[in-house]
Amino acid sequence: MAIPYILKGGIMSFSKESLRPFIFWYAVFIALFHAYVNILGGMSSLWFNAAHFSLLGSLGFLTFKASSYASDDRVYVFDIILALLTLSVTGYMMGFEESLYAEAKGNIRTSDLVVSTMAILLAIEMLRRTTGWIIPALIVVSVSYITFLGKYISGVLAFAGMSFERFSYRMFYTDEGLFGSIATISSTYVFMFILFAAFLLKSGAGDFIVDLSRAFTNRFRGGAAQVAVFSSAVMGTISGSAVANVVSTGSITIPMMKRNGFSGIFAAAVETAASTGGQIVPPIMGAGAFVMAQITNIPYTTIVLVSILPAILYYVSISVYVHIYAKEHNIGATGEKVEVWPILREGAHFVIPIAVLVGLMIYGYTPTYAAGFAIIAIIGASYLTKNKRMNFKQIVEAFAMGAENMVTTGVMMVAVGIIVGVINISGIGVTFSQLIMEWSANQLIIAMILVALASLILGMGLPVTASYVVLAVLSAPALVALMVSPEMAALLNAGVQLPEVTMYFLSAHLIIFWLSQDSNLTPPVCLAAFAAAGIAGSPPMRTGLESWKLGKGLYIMPFLFAYSPLITGTWFERFEVFGFAMMGLFAFAITVEGFWDKKLTLIERIFMGMACYLLLSRDVMIGLPSTIFDGETQLVHIIGFWLFIVLIAFHKISFNRTKRLTPQT
Numbered sequence: 001m002a003i004p005y006i007l008k009g010g011i012m013s014f015s016k017e018s019l020r021p022f023i024f025w026y027a028v029f030i031a032l033f034h035a036y037v038n039i040l041g042g043m044s045s046l047w048f049n050a051a052h053f054s055l056l057g058s059l060g061f062l063t064f065k066a067s068s069y070a071s072d073d074r075v076y077v078f079d080i081i082l083a084l085l086t087l088s089v090t091g092y093m094m095g096f097e098e099s100l101y102a103e104a105k106g107n108i109r110t111s112d113l114v115v116s117t118m119a120i121l122l123a124i125e126m127l128r129r130t131t132g133w134i135i136p137a138l139i140v141v142s143v144s145y146i147t148f149l150g151k152y153i154s155g156v157l158a159f160a161g162m163s164f165e166r167f168s169y170r171m172f173y174t175d176e177g178l179f180g181s182i183a184t185i186s187s188t189y190v191f192m193f194i195l196f197a198a199f200l201l202k203s204g205a206g207d208f209i210v211d212l213s214r215a216f217t218n219r220f221r222g223g224a225a226q227v228a229v230f231s232s233a234v235m236g237t238i239s240g241s242a243v244a245n246v247v248s249t250g251s252i253t254i255p256m257m258k259r260n261g262f263s264g265i266f267a268a269a270v271e272t273a274a275s276t277g278g279q280i281v282p283p284i285m286g287a288g289a290f291v292m293a294q295i296t297n298i299p300y301t302t303i304v305l306v307s308i309l310p311a312i313l314y315y316v317s318i319s320v321y322v323h324i325y326a327k328e329h330n331i332g333a334t335g336e337k338v339e340v341w342p343i344l345r346e347g348a349h350f351v352i353p354i355a356v357l358v359g360l361m362i363y364g365y366t367p368t369y370a371a372g373f374a375i376i377a378i379i380g381a382s383y384l385t386k387n388k389r390m391n392f393k394q395i396v397e398a399f400a401m402g403a404e405n406m407v408t409t410g411v412m413m414v415a416v417g418i419i420v421g422v423i424n425i426s427g428i429g430v431t432f433s434q435l436i437m438e439w440s441a442n443q444l445i446i447a448m449i450l451v452a453l454a455s456l457i458l459g460m461g462l463p464v465t466a467s468y469v470v471l472a473v474l475s476a477p478a479l480v481a482l483m484v485s486p487e488m489a490a491l492l493n494a495g496v497q498l499p500e501v502t503m504y505f506l507s508a509h510l511i512i513f514w515l516s517q518d519s520n521l522t523p524p525v526c527l528a529a530f531a532a533a534g535i536a537g538s539p540p541m542r543t544g545l546e547s548w549k550l551g552k553g554l555y556i557m558p559f560l561f562a563y564s565p566l567i568t569g570t571w572f573e574r575f576e577v578f579g580f581a582m583m584g585l586f587a588f589a590i591t592v593e594g595f596w597d598k599k600l601t602l603i604e605r606i607f608m609g610m611a612c613y614l615l616l617s618r619d620v621m622i623g624l625p626s627t628i629f630d631g632e633t634q635l636v637h638i639i640g641f642w643l644f645i646v647l648i649a650f651h652k653i654s655f656n657r658t659k660r661l662t663p664q665t
Helices: 016-040 045-063 077-104 110-131 134-147 164-173 181-202 205-217 223-239 242-260 264-280 285-296 300-328 340-363 367-382 392-426 428-439 444-459 464-483 486-493 499-520 527-536 540-550 553-563 571-593 602-616 635-661
Strands: 005-008 011-015 074-076
Touching: 011 016, 011 077, 016 045, 016 074, 016 181, 016 367, 016 392, 045 077, 045 110, 045 181, 045 392, 074 077, 077 110, 110 134, 110 164, 110 392, 134 164, 134 392, 164 392, 181 285, 181 340, 181 367, 181 392, 205 223, 205 242, 205 340, 223 242, 223 264, 223 300, 242 264, 242 499, 242 527, 264 285, 264 300, 264 499, 264 527, 264 540, 264 553, 285 300, 285 464, 285 499, 300 340, 300 499, 300 540, 300 553, 300 571, 340 367, 392 428, 392 464, 428 444, 428 464, 444 464, 444 499, 444 553, 464 499, 499 527, 499 553, 527 540, 553 571, 553 602, 571 602, 571 635, 602 635
Parallel strands: none
Antiparallel strands: 005 011, 011 074
């Protein structure tokens, strides 16, 4: 019998191939364990969150190598030891938690200190392997700040300090640290929806979405790029990751776009911008809606409903860019003949699990419970077709895929709990909000620019969800205070909860959530753009710059959240903003590209930019005295609308005249 390990360079290791069956079934067990606890319960949140960390962390140590020098096909004994130590964290928690409360009376013992410190170090090491050095560095700085560094800092950021023993106790045994509220979000909402996404993808939903997109867009100019826009919008909300979306749909759509006549850079940029927006598309929003609901205590259904119109506007903006580019470069439809009805007949069953998911949550069930039944619905609905029925092998593979896809996100969110805990314990979140208001001189637009810069910097090292969580804790109170009246702001600062401020609170969180997406497509570190560039064979940085241009909606929408009733108003006001904003985005794309039927003159571009500003603006922003139609429709929108219509008509007449006078060859 062959020995399954080798001793190389004094280090014992096992073949990853020999351990693959164990890793696969271990991942299946992790997924089943989470599904069981989330649906049927039976475990305290502290124990469950600790188990969530231990199981995913141990799986991560068996699958992610320690460094670039380590072999890709070996699992080293050191990795196995770290995996076992990670599992021991939960064992200790379950075995000694009661004795801590009964005997130590909150005073941490030596064994408690050792295990809690080990848990922090294991989380840091797992993060280093999966995400690089930035998040671990932030955690180290946070721990240093609250334990000893804060007392050496002068001014408003000074902190007297806390003993490491007390700090480790609060990080390990309370809801302020590793296994607190952020870990709860990860172990419940996020895990179940990543598992739901794995089942959808394994059942063939990805192919259905791409085929349906081709059927609906193949007759449009630049149809291949429109396929990317449509399919990535749907896939992104399911996968919850812009990079994963690029890799999955982009491997199909980017070559398709290049064959249609688009340059590699533009094709990769379209896929990046469309994939990035997937996490803002209801009803799932890459699990973002559930995270936001947990943090804000605002109902999930409210968050989803107000997010529909902004998501449509974002994708309209990308689609318009695609149309203009196709016109400028004379790129026609793909010419493919794709029948819609056969695709719908074969894939219509995918509507059932989505309907079950949304329906149960609207009816009042928890998102985790709804996701569990939606997974069952995926399996059951697959048997309504002839060619896409999920067999036992595909089901267990979906469970394994869900657990493996969750490793990075799960461990990251548990570890980010340390940063959030430091922010809450030290009070630096309140201080940071006060600093934002001071630096912005109580100007909302400056505060939003500061938040956008912070989100870009954080996004270089943090995934979107973590970036949103950290920024929400730090800056949401400041944004709310700047959006409401001074009297309401004073009551909020005093801790008074006001029902009429709820939608402003949601608006502030949506601003942060949208701005947190920009790190996927904004240079210098834009992982989704780099992934797309790898598929397209285009220069990564130029691809990032092009995707940044196409994704400008990520910056425009937050300003509409802040300065218009798109979130906070009545439904009539929301649709009024939506209708004119859609036209404003058309004007914006034409202004940026400088082309419609032909190249715009400088004067045309200036006036088109003015039309864009008017369509996206409000009366009070430019000093107009009143509105019309009983105060509902903004006068500035009417002016912008007619200016846009006149400009398009003038441009069309000029183009037709030039066309008639140009000799035909």
